[in-house]
Amino acid sequence: MSSPVDTSAARSYTDFSGLGELRGKAQKDQNSALRESAQQFEGLFIQMMLKSMREANEPMKDDDNKSQALDTFEGMFDKEVSLQMSKRGALGVADFMERAVKQQQAPAPSTDELLKSRGKGIALNPKQQPIALPTAAELSKGFALEKALPLKSLNEFKSPLTGGRK
Template identity: 30%
Template structure:
C-alpha cells in the first residue's frame, strides 16, 4: 500500500511523494494525486480572491504579510482537499481510475476504461478502436445505468458464451464492461436503436449482416488516430454474444482464449490474438474482472 502524501506544506518530501505516487498504479496513489490537484485548484481560487479584494490597510499589504498569508492559504487549501474536499478530487480520482483501468470504488457512475474494438480479419492485430459517437443506447439508459443492472441484463447471454468458450461467465461480462463502460457506451444505430454490439466487433469484408458506423480511436503503431469505422449490428444480445463466442472459437488467433480459468490468462490471450493494441488492455481487463465493481454486481440477488 502506498504511503499517503504528507499533510503539511512545510514537509519537503511532498513533491517527491507526489512524483512517486503519480507513477504508481493503485487506488491509494490515485486518491493522493487527485487530492493534490484539488488543493492546487483551491489555492488558485483563493489567490484570485485575495488579488481582487483589498482590506485591512497598508499594514496588511506588505511583502511579509503577503508571504505569510500565501503560506496560510496553501495550508488551508491542502487541508480542505482532505476527506471529501470540495468534490473535485473525487471526480479526478474516478476519471484517473477509469483511464488506468483501476477500480477506485467510485466507478459505478462513470464509464469503464476506453473500449477497444476488434476486426474479425487479419488486420485486427494492427489496430484497435473505441466507439466515440457520444450516444447511449436505450438499454444502457435503463437497467444498464448501474453495474448490477448491466450484469443482470446480460448474465444469461454471458453464461451461454462462456460455456462455448470454456471460461467463467464473469470473464465475458468483464470484457463487455470494458468495451462499453458497463453498457453506457454501447454503439447505437443512426436512429438511436441499440446495435447490441457489446464487444465492439468491426464489420469486415466477410460480414453479411447489419452494420453501424461510429467514430473511433484507432491505435496505429501506438499512436491514437480518430477514424470512422463500420461495426457489426445485431438483432439482439443473444445474437451478439453467440457471434462473439463464434469469433473467438473459430479464429485460430484466439485459440488460447478457450479454456482459460485465470483472468490474467484470458486477458493476455485476447491481447496476443490481436483483439486490441492498447498496451494496457490486458491489465485493464484483468482489473475489471477481479475488481470490486464486478464482484458486487455478481453478488446481487437478482442474478
C-alpha cells in the same frame, strides 16, 4: 482534546521528497497514488482560488493592512487551508478527477459485451394498434357536453369587449 485538523505530515505539491515518494508509491499501488495526486491537485486548485480572491480584494486594503509580511503570512495560511480542505474533499474535484482517470484507464468493452448488456432490443417497426375513428354519422350528431350551456347571441359576446356599445 483532539483537533479536527489533520496535523500529520502534509504532502504538498511543493514537497519534492514527497513527490519522489508518490512516484514510488505509484509503481507499487496506482489507486492510492492516484487518490493522493488528485488530492494534491484539488489543494493546488483551492489555493489558486484563494489567491485570486485575495487579489480581487486588494483594492479594498488600506495602507495599514499592506505589507510584504502580511502577504507572506496570507500565502502560507491559504496553502495550509487548501491542503486541509483537499484532504476533506471539500469541493469534490479530487473525486471527480479520480473517477475520470479510472474511466480512461479502463479497457473499452467489446461490441459483443455492449450488445449483451443491452438485453432485448427495440423493434424498428413495431406493430401499431389501430385507433378507432368516429364515423361520419357519429360526427354529424355532434359531441355531448356534460351540461347544457345557454347559447348567447353574437351581441352578448361583443358587449364585454365593446363596453356595452353596439
